[in-house]
Amino acid sequence: MPIIHQKHGIGHHTLVNTHYLSSVDTDVFSPEYWYSQKAVIGEAKGRGTTLLLKTPENQNWVLRHYRRGGLIGKLLYDQFLYAGLSRTRPFMELNLLEDMQKQGLNVPVGVAAQVRRSGMIYRADLITVRIPDARELHQVIQEEALDEDIWLEVGRAIRKMHDVQVYHHDLNVKNIMLDNAGQVWIIDFDRCAQRQASGWKKTNLERLRRSFEKERRRTATYHWEQHDWNTLMVGYRHG
Template sequence: MERIEHGSEIIWYDPECFDAFNRDFFEIDYWREQDAIRGKAVGRNTTWFVEDEVCHKVLRHYYRGGMIGRVMEDTFLHVAESKSRAMAEFTVLAKLHRRGLPVPRPCAARMVRSNLVYRADIILTRIDNSRDLVAILQERALEKAEWHHVGKTIRQFHDAGLYHADLNSHNILLDDSGKSWLIDFDKCHFRQTGSWARENMERLLRSFRKELNLHPEFNWKEADWRALLSGYRAS
């Protein structure tokens, strides 16, 4: 991991992810000028998909949620560099990637300080040919073996001590080969064994039930959850 400090800007980056790193990589206008934008995902905020000489990447700016987000949309109170949102997520992802767990590879993280606050961005590798479970389940049901594999994958993260702060059906991807991936590790961290793993799974179950109520066509049923748990417990 390399580090750059330029005025109020601090950047961490993995040189293996780039031919030659450029601080402008965090600016969407740079990618627009290179005609390198390959799409975007629009939810609460916009995540950009870009492409360079090495691979497809994801560029994400950090925003606040909840009521405070209406006042401090994308600013956070200043903290130590390693505890900033981008650097903390970069660190967690780097550890998981080194362990061979199915996560996006962290490429670069940035914090830009301004008085008592900072803004943050992160660049990750994109999981090609993949979709989240919500998108898939609106088109088709998953086979029992697929649910089993999803459960097994989640168990691998829990066995590694990873607490996923937002484990939900949008943050689990399946690629064309049937491999499961987890994404969105903002505010995630490692913990000792405890009841948090069960609470994590309960959160995921609530997510499936919520999506079932939101979408007229959503191919999920309680038996699918039991199949997922079978894979989780068999690991």
């Protein structure tokens, strides 16, 4: 997919996937713009609010404004240290998504990214295509137990990501999606990157396991047990 870089003034840059936009009007990164168009069809809560959009062309997009988490997020909120355009969070994420798409991974498609720099600080936004008919794995297993084949597919999806040396900074049960066709998707590649060696892959998997255990403790009904994890790992090991 052809990605182009556009400059809109001092410190203001965008990346645009020209399959979806020939160029970018920076209003597309404004929540107020989409609300005025009555195009906001939902919100997803996280560190901030992510907007689910329906465009005039009947496309489903997701608009995310980058925000900090933890204690530092209470102070800096959405400000990040600028260390070069190629190292900004949205440019890194969009380029990584494009690379994974080329390698056949089930990940979101990037539409556009925006960086607004002021001195050594920048703020940023990202638009991706919403995965159709998909829900978080976390939501699904609150409602039903999954067949063994699905757990195998979850393991295979993670292995496929690891095989192309992609480290996922926050691999957890809420960043894995299942669609109506039974396909597994991995989302939220903020602060993710390709890494060398392999030691970090075990850490990735341990983080995912802890997220299952944490959610099972705090959720009244949760269809996840040790044998489900074992099946996931069979899928992972056999790729």
